[in-house]
Structures are given as structure tokens and as C-alpha cells.
Amino acid sequence: MQLRKEKIIKILTQKRKVEVNTLSEKLGVSKVTIRKDLNDLEEQGLLKHAHGFAVLSDPEDLKVRLTYNHNTKVKIAQEAAKLVNDGDTIMIESGSACALFAEELGKSGKRVTIITISCFIAKYISDYPNLQVFLTGGQYQANSEVLVGSIAKKLLQNFHVKYLFVGTDGFSTKNGFYNNDISRAEIGETMADQASNLVILTDSSKFSHESLIHQFNFNEVATVITDKNIPDSAKTVIKKHGIQLKLV
Structure with missing residues (x-):
């Protein structure tokens, strides 16, 4: 069904x-x-x-986007949740794969502190008492339900975490990973500066095209978790740059 x-x-x-x-x-x-x-x-x-x-x-509504490739995204989320230990503090950016990942952490029972710019994710996992959520504050972007801008950046710069989990809107075998929004791209870069390991969660459809603005070079990314339909060209270049590639 x-x-x-x-x-x-x-x-x-x-x-x-x-x-x-x-x-x-x-x-x-x-x-x-x-x-x-x-x-x-x-x-x-x-x-x-x-x-x-x-x-x-609205097809850009996150509730709608959660239904796209839903089963695949859940498998990606479950694999990502294995990286997080009880008592960890992590950062999560935004997007449907990240929301499902946060939900998997809630279901796991692990006590995790999540720093995020996503009001949607904070609301989506609000029923899980084992998850403590910090929202950054900042300029509210209604279409994506995220917080961006200088206030969000300033607060994020006070933290350091082992893992940042992000989605992506596009990919290039030459340049790396893309975002479709300039403000979110900037805040994502700030979050990456405060994390030891950048983990990208995405279904394989995002590897078929670039998007508006370049966000992450290959040397900034530690791990990519995606599905087995990733194009061979993307798989080859990701491994070539020493990025850990996990396929579900």
C-alpha cells in the first residue's frame, strides 16, 4: 500500500x-x-x-518530499543512525532524508542532543523524549522551514560536534555537491566548519544533476550514504577522493 x-x-x-x-x-x-x-x-x-x-x-512542502523514495530514504536513515552513539551531540541540517534520520534516532532510544536549523525536523521528532533539540534562531525561511542568516551562523560557531548530517540537491563529478538555495548553502558551510565529519544523506536521484549553487568539495566530505542505484560515474569519483560510500 x-x-x-x-x-x-x-x-x-x-x-x-x-x-x-x-x-x-x-x-x-x-x-x-x-x-x-x-x-x-x-x-x-x-x-x-x-x-x-x-x-x-506544494511539491516543495517537506511533508510531500518525505513521500518521495520513502522506503529508500528510511534505509538510508537507518544506516546513518548506526554512526551515532548514546549520549552524542550532533548537527542535522535540513531536508526529508535528514528528518527521517532524526526519526530513526528517536526510535532507537539513544539519548542524543541535536543541533539543527530545521524547524520542521524539531517539530517532526518532538514526541521522542530521548532526543534533546536545540534550534539556532535566525531568519525564518518559510518555504523550507529553516533558520538562516547571521544570527544562526553566530550561534553555530559556538559549537563543535563529531558529526554533521546534511542532504544535497545536486552533484557533479567535477565539483562535488550542490544546494538549490544560497542562504541554506551558506549556513550548511558554517555547520560543516563546526563538525569533524560531514555525512551526506541522499537517495541516488540527486546524483543525476547539478543544482543552483556549489556547496561542498569532495575533500570536505567524510561519508556519503545513498542507495545502490547511484550512477557508476558518481560512485567512482566519490571513492577516488577517499570518501566512505555506504550503499543501502
């Missing part, structure tokens, strides 16, 4: 508005089954469902 719901979101991402009949035909299930799926997805705030149509919420 989860896979079918992911397919519904994927179809809606491409067309934004789709008839129930069309979804039923494409997925090979009854309209009753599709309506049940749509009702579940609407309760999660991922779409609107009325008058025989389904309309996707």
Missing part, C-alpha cells in the same frame, strides 16, 4: 491534478481503493481530494 501511495504522489508531482479514474487505470486497482488512499494522503496534508480529482499540495 505504501508503494502505491508513493506512485500516486509521483503521478501528481508530474501533473498536479489527476482524475481518480486515471489513477485507478494507471495503478490497476479499483476506484474505491484509490479513494481510500487519497483520503489517507489528504489526512497527512499531502493533497486535496474532491469532485473526482486529486490535487497535490
Whole structure:
């Protein structure tokens, strides 16, 4: 059922508005089954469902992005959680893979302190008493629910942690890793300066294109955790630069 719901979101991402009949035909299930799926997805705030149509919420909404390649991202999150020990303090930047990673830490029962710029992540893991969360403060970026700017940078510079976990929006075999937002790229670089090890969490789809602004060179990255569909060209260059590559 989860896979079918992911397919519904994927179809809606491409067309934004789709008839129930069309979804039923494409997925090979009854309209009753599709309506049940749509009702579940609407309760999660991922779409609107009325008058025989389904309309996707903002595709950039993190609740929507959490559904993209969800099972793969959960496996990535579970692998990343193995790096963290009970009592650790870590930094987490933002994004769907990082949110699922934070959730896995919550489920693990480990006592972990998390420093983050992501209001979404702080809210997403608020039910886990074993996780202590510090939000940086700063300028609120509503579309991504993160805190950026000089105040956030200044606070982050007071910390030092073993691990920083980040997502990525793009990749180049020549230049490394990219971000699609200048302010988040800058704050991510500040966070990296305060961590001994930079760990990138991403599904393999991000290795197929670059994005707006270059963020991390290869020599800044300690570990990349992704899935086995990573292109061979990316795999080769990552290993060539001595980066630990974990595939799930």
C-alpha cells in the first residue's frame, strides 16, 4: 500500500491534478481503493481530494518530499543512525532524508542532543523524549522551514560536534555537491566548519544533476550514504577522493 501511495504522489508531482479514474487505470486497482488512499494522503496534508480529482499540495512542502523514495530514504536513515552513539551531540541540517534520520534516532532510544536549523525536523521528532533539540534562531525561511542568516551562523560557531548530517540537491563529478538555495548553502558551510565529519544523506536521484549553487568539495566530505542505484560515474569519483560510500 505504501508503494502505491508513493506512485500516486509521483503521478501528481508530474501533473498536479489527476482524475481518480486515471489513477485507478494507471495503478490497476479499483476506484474505491484509490479513494481510500487519497483520503489517507489528504489526512497527512499531502493533497486535496474532491469532485473526482486529486490535487497535490506544494511539491516543495517537506511533508510531500518525505513521500518521495520513502522506503529508500528510511534505509538510508537507518544506516546513518548506526554512526551515532548514546549520549552524542550532533548537527542535522535540513531536508526529508535528514528528518527521517532524526526519526530513526528517536526510535532507537539513544539519548542524543541535536543541533539543527530545521524547524520542521524539531517539530517532526518532538514526541521522542530521548532526543534533546536545540534550534539556532535566525531568519525564518518559510518555504523550507529553516533558520538562516547571521544570527544562526553566530550561534553555530559556538559549537563543535563529531558529526554533521546534511542532504544535497545536486552533484557533479567535477565539483562535488550542490544546494538549490544560497542562504541554506551558506549556513550548511558554517555547520560543516563546526563538525569533524560531514555525512551526506541522499537517495541516488540527486546524483543525476547539478543544482543552483556549489556547496561542498569532495575533500570536505567524510561519508556519503545513498542507495545502490547511484550512477557508476558518481560512485567512482566519490571513492577516488577517499570518501566512505555506504550503499543501502
